[in-house]
Amino acid sequence: MSATMSLKDDATPSTGPLLSVEDLRVTFQRHGEKPFTAVDGVSFDVHPGQTVGLVGESGCGKSVTSLALMGLLPKRGNRVEGRATYEGTDLLSLSDKEMRDRRGRDIAMIFQDPLSSLNPVVSIGIQVTEVMERHQGMSRKDAMPRARDLLERVGIPDPNARLKNYPHQLSGGMRQRALIAMALACEPRLLIADEPTTALDVTIQAQILALLKELVQDTGTALIMITHDLGVVAGLCDEVNVLYAGRIVERGDRHRLFARPRHPYTHGLLSSIPRLDSPRGEKLTPITGSVSDNLPWTSACAFAPRCSHALDVCRQESPPWEWESDGRGLRCFNPVDPEEVRRG
Amino acid sequence: MTSYGDRRRERIDDLAAAASVDETPGVSLIASAWRRLRRDPIFLVGLAITVAFIILAVISPWIAPHDPASAPLLDKVRPQTNPVPGPEPGFPLGGDDRGRDLLSRLLVGSRQTLVVGVFATIFGLLGGMALGILAGSFGGAVDSIVMRIVDVMLSVPSLLLAFTIAALAARPGQTTLIIAIAIIQVPIFARLLRGSMLGQRASDHVLAARALGVKRRAIVFRHMLPNSMGPVIVQATLVLAIAIIDAAALSFLGLGSPDDRQPEWGQMLGRSQEFIYDHPHLAVYPALCIIVVALGFTLMGESMREALDPKTRR
Amino acid sequence: MADPRTSRTKAQAGDVLVDVRGLKVHFPIKRGVIFDRTVGHVYAVDGVDLQLRRGETYGLVGESGCGKSTLGRAILNLETPTEGTVLFDGEDIASLKGETLRRKRQHMQMVFQDPMSSLDPRQSVESLLVEGMRAHGLDTDKAATHARLRELLQAVGLPPAALQKYPHEFSGGQRQRIGIARALSVDPELIVADEPVSALDVSVQAQVLNLLEELQDEFGLTFLVVAHDLAVVRHISDRIGVMYLGGLVEESEAGELYDLPLHPYTRALMSAVPVPDPVLEDTREQILLTGDLPSPSRPPSGCRFHTRCPWRQPTRCDDERPQLRVVDVPGASEGHRVACHWVEAIASGDVDRHEVAAEYVGSGDATTPADDGSPFGPASVQEIG
Known part of the structure; x- marks a missing residue:
C-alpha cells in the first residue's frame, strides 16, 4: 500500500487542482447577536485522486467549510465570501438549481450521522x-x-x-x-466526508476507512476528509490541514506533518493525546485552557492565550501565512523547533 | 381505547417529550423559548388579550357603570311588546330581560369567568401534579395503576365527564363548577408531569444524584420536579382557555350557579336563548367575550408550546 | 469523614476492594397492549467475574453494546444485577436495598460521560457539591464544609469563585472537573468513571486524564474507567479488561495487553485503533473484522465472537462458551487471562487466520428485530433462551 501512496504523491503536483478554495469566509449573523466568523479565510487545493484532510476540534470551522462548498448552509443568517473553483466554475456563485445539479453528480458528501x-x-x-x-x-x-x-x-x-x-x-x-x-x-470526482466514522465503533471505523481508502485508489476520486481524529488522518490523507478557530494554522504532507509538527497547536494536540504505541506511564502534556480563551484573529493569534510558545507579538499582530522550505504552510510567529519535537 | 383518547395522550406526551429532548434543559430551554416568543406576533396578541382580560376582571366592579344585580331599567321592560330594553343614554348596550344593565353584567361577568377558570386550573394542576409525581417518582406498579386510571379518564370526552360530575353534585353552584372542571384537567396534568418526570428520571443528573446517595424525596422534589415544570406551565395556560369555555358551557346548560345576581357569560348566553330571534345581541356579546378570551389564552399557550417544542424550532 | 481514611491506611494496597462474581444484568424486552409481557431479554452483562484491587485503575474497554457501561453501573448497584454478587470491602452490594444501599454509596462514586447532562442545570456548583455531603451527614459544621468545598475545588483545579456559578457558565472540561469534584465530595474509595473524556475536545482530554491520575495518588482512590477508546484506557489503567457482548474476553496488565494481545477480538480491536503516525499506519497489519456486533438480545451460542472470528475453528467455538483462564503462551504473565479455546494454537501459529463472510445482523436495536417479518413485532417471537 505504501508503494501506491508514494506513487500518487509524486503524481499529484503535475495535474491542475480539481477544486481550488480561495479565501473562504463564512460569517454567521443571527438576529440581535454579534456576527460570528466561523471560517476565516480558508484556502486549499484538492487534486484529482488526492485525499486532503481538514483536522480540528469542534468549532474550528471544518464542517462549516464543507457545508459552504456544498451550498448546504441555511439560506438566511450567514454570509459566504471567497471562491471555490471546481473545474473552472466558482461553486459559491452558482444558483441553487445549478448547485443541486452538481451535488451528487460532481461532488458528493458523506455525513457523520x-x-x-x-x-x-x-x-x-x-x-x-x-x-x-x-x-x-x-x-x-x-x-x-x-x-x-x-x-x-x-x-x-x-x-x-x-x-x-x-x-x-x-x-x-x-x-x-x-x-x-x-x-x-x-x-463523482470529489467526495467530501464529514466525520464519517465518528458515530461508529472502532472496528467498524476501520472497515469504513479501509473502504474509503480502496475507493480513492480504485476510482481516482478526490476526497476531502473532515475529522477531529489525528489517527484517522495519519492513515488516510495525503495532505493535512490543521484548523484552529476558523483558520488553517498548519498544512503539510502527512509524513512531514506528523513527524515534525511545527505549529504549537499541532504539536500540542499530538502530545496531548494518549497513543496506543507510546511508552506507558508517560505523562500527557495537555494544551491549557479552552477555546473560550481565544483572541480574535484580526489583531492577534487566536491560539496565543493557550500557546506554550507565545511571544508578545502573538497577542498584538495576526500571524501571516508563510510557506516553509519543505513545502509546508504555517501561520505562526514562533513555530516549534524541529529539534525540540524530536526530543519531546 | 378510543382514538380520541389516543390523540389526546399523544399530544400530551409530545409536550412532555419536548422538554426532555433539549440538550441543555432548564435555564437555557426557557431562555431560548423566551427569545423566540418575544418576536412572535401570535404570542404577543395572545398575551395582550390575556393581560387586558385579567386587568378588566380585577377592576370591573369599579368601572362597571351600574350594579349588575340591580335593575335600573326594570320599568322599561314590557314582557309582551318589548321584553329587552334597548340602548339609551347611560346604558350603551341596553338592558337584559330583567332590566339590568348589559354592559355592567358583561364587565363583572369576566370576574366569574376568571375565578372559575383560574381555580379550576389550580385545583386541576394540584391534583394532576400529585398523581404525576406519584407515578413519575415511584414508577412500576404505582405508575401502571395511576396511568391506567388517567387513560380511562382521558378517553372520555372531557366536557361529557364534566357534565356528569356537575350533574351528580348535590346542588349546582360555582364550587361544583370549579370542581367538575378541575377534575377533567387532572388526567392531563398527571400524564404530562409523569411523562416529563420519567424523562428526568432517565437523565444523567438524576442518576448522578442517585449515585451520590441523595435521598429519594430530595431527588424527586429538588431535581426531577423543577426540571419537569416547563411543559406543565405551558399546559396550564392552554387549560385555562379550555376551562373558560367548559365553564361557559356548563353554565349555559344550567349546571352553574343558579344565582343569577352574579353574572356569568355562559349563564347569560343560556338565558338569552328565549330572545335569540328578536334580540340576538343578548347572545352575541357574551359569546364574543368567551371567544376572544379563550382565543387569547389559546394563542398564548400554543405559541409557548411551539417555542418549547424542538421539532418546530428554527 | 475520618473513618474511611483511617481504614484506608490500615488496608493493604493491592488487596481486593471489589470482587464481582458471576454478575449478570438482563433487561427484559416488554411488549403488550394493556399488560406488559416479557418477550425476551437484552443480555447486557452475562456472567462477569472481576476483581478490583485497592488503589489500582482498572480499564474496561469494548465497543458500544458490549455491556461495559452497564457493568460499571451494576457494580455500583445503579442497575440492579439479575444474578451474581458484588463484594465491596467484603459486603455484598448487589443484594442491598433502600437506606442501607444509599448509605453505602458514600464509598463508591461515579463520574459521567456528559458533564453537562449529569449536572442539574438549576444547581449552583456549591449546591451540587454540598448535596452529597449533606446526604451522608458530612456537612455538620458550616466552616468545615466551606473549607472542604475550597479544598475540593482546588483539588480539581477550579477557582473558589466557581462556587457561585452554574454549570452552563463553564466549558466542557471545567464541567467535567465539577463532576469529578462532586464524586470526591463524599470521600469515596471507589470511583467508576464512565467514558470520562469522550465528550470532551481532544485538547482538553489530556487535562482531565492527568487530573484523574493526580487525584488517585493524592486520595488513594480505586478507579474503574469504562471507555471505548483503547488508547485512553491503556494510558490511564494498570489493568485492562476487554469486553465483547456481555462478557470479558481478555484481562491483562495494561502494557502486556498492547505487547501481547491474545484474544482474536483484542487483536482486531487493537489493530483497528488509528495511530497518529503515518509510517506505522502504512506498515502495520490490520485485522479487519467483517460484519457487525450481533444483537445482545440474541447473542451467538458458544463463543460470542465466533460469528466474526478470523480464527474460528470447526470444533468447540460454536457450542462451548470459553471461560476466562490463565493461558500457556510464552511471555504471558500470571494475570493475563483469555477466554478462547484456541488461544495457544493461535499464538504459536498452528491455527491460521481465514476469511470470514459477513453476516447480516440488522440494526443493533434489540426491540425491533429487523428480519422478523411479523406485523406484531417481537411480541410474536418465541421466548429467547
Whole structure:
C-alpha cells in the first residue's frame, strides 16, 4: 500500500487542482447577536485522486467549510465570501438549481450521522437509484442492478435483500456503507466526508476507512476528509490541514506533518493525546485552557492565550501565512523547533 | 381505547417529550423559548388579550357603570311588546330581560369567568401534579395503576365527564363548577408531569444524584420536579382557555350557579336563548367575550408550546 | 469523614476492594397492549467475574453494546444485577436495598460521560457539591464544609469563585472537573468513571486524564474507567479488561495487553485503533473484522465472537462458551487471562487466520428485530433462551 501512496504523491503536483478554495469566509449573523466568523479565510487545493484532510476540534470551522462548498448552509443568517473553483466554475456563485445539479453528480458528501442523512420511510434501493435517476436519467429498472452492484461494492452482505430494507433495519456501519454507495452512485470526482466514522465503533471505523481508502485508489476520486481524529488522518490523507478557530494554522504532507509538527497547536494536540504505541506511564502534556480563551484573529493569534510558545507579538499582530522550505504552510510567529519535537 | 383518547395522550406526551429532548434543559430551554416568543406576533396578541382580560376582571366592579344585580331599567321592560330594553343614554348596550344593565353584567361577568377558570386550573394542576409525581417518582406498579386510571379518564370526552360530575353534585353552584372542571384537567396534568418526570428520571443528573446517595424525596422534589415544570406551565395556560369555555358551557346548560345576581357569560348566553330571534345581541356579546378570551389564552399557550417544542424550532 | 481514611491506611494496597462474581444484568424486552409481557431479554452483562484491587485503575474497554457501561453501573448497584454478587470491602452490594444501599454509596462514586447532562442545570456548583455531603451527614459544621468545598475545588483545579456559578457558565472540561469534584465530595474509595473524556475536545482530554491520575495518588482512590477508546484506557489503567457482548474476553496488565494481545477480538480491536503516525499506519497489519456486533438480545451460542472470528475453528467455538483462564503462551504473565479455546494454537501459529463472510445482523436495536417479518413485532417471537 505504501508503494501506491508514494506513487500518487509524486503524481499529484503535475495535474491542475480539481477544486481550488480561495479565501473562504463564512460569517454567521443571527438576529440581535454579534456576527460570528466561523471560517476565516480558508484556502486549499484538492487534486484529482488526492485525499486532503481538514483536522480540528469542534468549532474550528471544518464542517462549516464543507457545508459552504456544498451550498448546504441555511439560506438566511450567514454570509459566504471567497471562491471555490471546481473545474473552472466558482461553486459559491452558482444558483441553487445549478448547485443541486452538481451535488451528487460532481461532488458528493458523506455525513457523520447516516441515520439522519437517509430518508427513514424510503427503502435503501430506491434511495440509491433515485440519485441515478435524478442525475443520469436512468430508469429505475436500469438503475436497480447498478444499485445492487454498488451495495456489494461497499461491502454490504446479501445486497439483493438489503435493497428492500429501510434505514432503521440496518446497523450503523451498514447505514454508513449505504450512504457511501449513494455518494458513489454517479461516480463523482470529489467526495467530501464529514466525520464519517465518528458515530461508529472502532472496528467498524476501520472497515469504513479501509473502504474509503480502496475507493480513492480504485476510482481516482478526490476526497476531502473532515475529522477531529489525528489517527484517522495519519492513515488516510495525503495532505493535512490543521484548523484552529476558523483558520488553517498548519498544512503539510502527512509524513512531514506528523513527524515534525511545527505549529504549537499541532504539536500540542499530538502530545496531548494518549497513543496506543507510546511508552506507558508517560505523562500527557495537555494544551491549557479552552477555546473560550481565544483572541480574535484580526489583531492577534487566536491560539496565543493557550500557546506554550507565545511571544508578545502573538497577542498584538495576526500571524501571516508563510510557506516553509519543505513545502509546508504555517501561520505562526514562533513555530516549534524541529529539534525540540524530536526530543519531546 | 378510543382514538380520541389516543390523540389526546399523544399530544400530551409530545409536550412532555419536548422538554426532555433539549440538550441543555432548564435555564437555557426557557431562555431560548423566551427569545423566540418575544418576536412572535401570535404570542404577543395572545398575551395582550390575556393581560387586558385579567386587568378588566380585577377592576370591573369599579368601572362597571351600574350594579349588575340591580335593575335600573326594570320599568322599561314590557314582557309582551318589548321584553329587552334597548340602548339609551347611560346604558350603551341596553338592558337584559330583567332590566339590568348589559354592559355592567358583561364587565363583572369576566370576574366569574376568571375565578372559575383560574381555580379550576389550580385545583386541576394540584391534583394532576400529585398523581404525576406519584407515578413519575415511584414508577412500576404505582405508575401502571395511576396511568391506567388517567387513560380511562382521558378517553372520555372531557366536557361529557364534566357534565356528569356537575350533574351528580348535590346542588349546582360555582364550587361544583370549579370542581367538575378541575377534575377533567387532572388526567392531563398527571400524564404530562409523569411523562416529563420519567424523562428526568432517565437523565444523567438524576442518576448522578442517585449515585451520590441523595435521598429519594430530595431527588424527586429538588431535581426531577423543577426540571419537569416547563411543559406543565405551558399546559396550564392552554387549560385555562379550555376551562373558560367548559365553564361557559356548563353554565349555559344550567349546571352553574343558579344565582343569577352574579353574572356569568355562559349563564347569560343560556338565558338569552328565549330572545335569540328578536334580540340576538343578548347572545352575541357574551359569546364574543368567551371567544376572544379563550382565543387569547389559546394563542398564548400554543405559541409557548411551539417555542418549547424542538421539532418546530428554527 | 475520618473513618474511611483511617481504614484506608490500615488496608493493604493491592488487596481486593471489589470482587464481582458471576454478575449478570438482563433487561427484559416488554411488549403488550394493556399488560406488559416479557418477550425476551437484552443480555447486557452475562456472567462477569472481576476483581478490583485497592488503589489500582482498572480499564474496561469494548465497543458500544458490549455491556461495559452497564457493568460499571451494576457494580455500583445503579442497575440492579439479575444474578451474581458484588463484594465491596467484603459486603455484598448487589443484594442491598433502600437506606442501607444509599448509605453505602458514600464509598463508591461515579463520574459521567456528559458533564453537562449529569449536572442539574438549576444547581449552583456549591449546591451540587454540598448535596452529597449533606446526604451522608458530612456537612455538620458550616466552616468545615466551606473549607472542604475550597479544598475540593482546588483539588480539581477550579477557582473558589466557581462556587457561585452554574454549570452552563463553564466549558466542557471545567464541567467535567465539577463532576469529578462532586464524586470526591463524599470521600469515596471507589470511583467508576464512565467514558470520562469522550465528550470532551481532544485538547482538553489530556487535562482531565492527568487530573484523574493526580487525584488517585493524592486520595488513594480505586478507579474503574469504562471507555471505548483503547488508547485512553491503556494510558490511564494498570489493568485492562476487554469486553465483547456481555462478557470479558481478555484481562491483562495494561502494557502486556498492547505487547501481547491474545484474544482474536483484542487483536482486531487493537489493530483497528488509528495511530497518529503515518509510517506505522502504512506498515502495520490490520485485522479487519467483517460484519457487525450481533444483537445482545440474541447473542451467538458458544463463543460470542465466533460469528466474526478470523480464527474460528470447526470444533468447540460454536457450542462451548470459553471461560476466562490463565493461558500457556510464552511471555504471558500470571494475570493475563483469555477466554478462547484456541488461544495457544493461535499464538504459536498452528491455527491460521481465514476469511470470514459477513453476516447480516440488522440494526443493533434489540426491540425491533429487523428480519422478523411479523406485523406484531417481537411480541410474536418465541421466548429467547
